[in-house]
Amino acid sequence: MTINPFCYTVLPLDAPLCGRDEELATLCTHARSNTNVVLYSPRRYGKTSLIKRVQEVLSREKFITTS
Numbered sequence: 001m002t003i004n005p006f007c008y009t010v011l012p013l014d015a016p017l018c019g020r021d022e023e024l025a026t027l028c029t030h031a032r033s034n035t036n037v038v039l040y041s042p043r044r045y046g047k048t049s050l051i052k053r054v055q056e057v058l059s060r061e062k063f064i065t066t067s
Contacts, residue, residue, distance in 0.1 A: 011049055013052060013053065013056050015049075017046075017049065017050070017053055020046070020050055020053075023050060024050065024053055024054060024057070027039075027050065027051070027054045028054055028057055028058060031054060031058055031063070032058070032063075039051065
């Protein structure tokens, strides 16, 4: 029997985002300047969690974000 190592639950926005502070800051800067960005990596690397965190940061700054 193979055990799936991935957790498929929805992570809360306040969950730790370990080691992604630089990426978060870069993406927020690009979003504030209305720059398009392509974000790619293998599956299950946290792309969606990172983007949701960017949306949270920007919404606190009164930017309009969509999910």
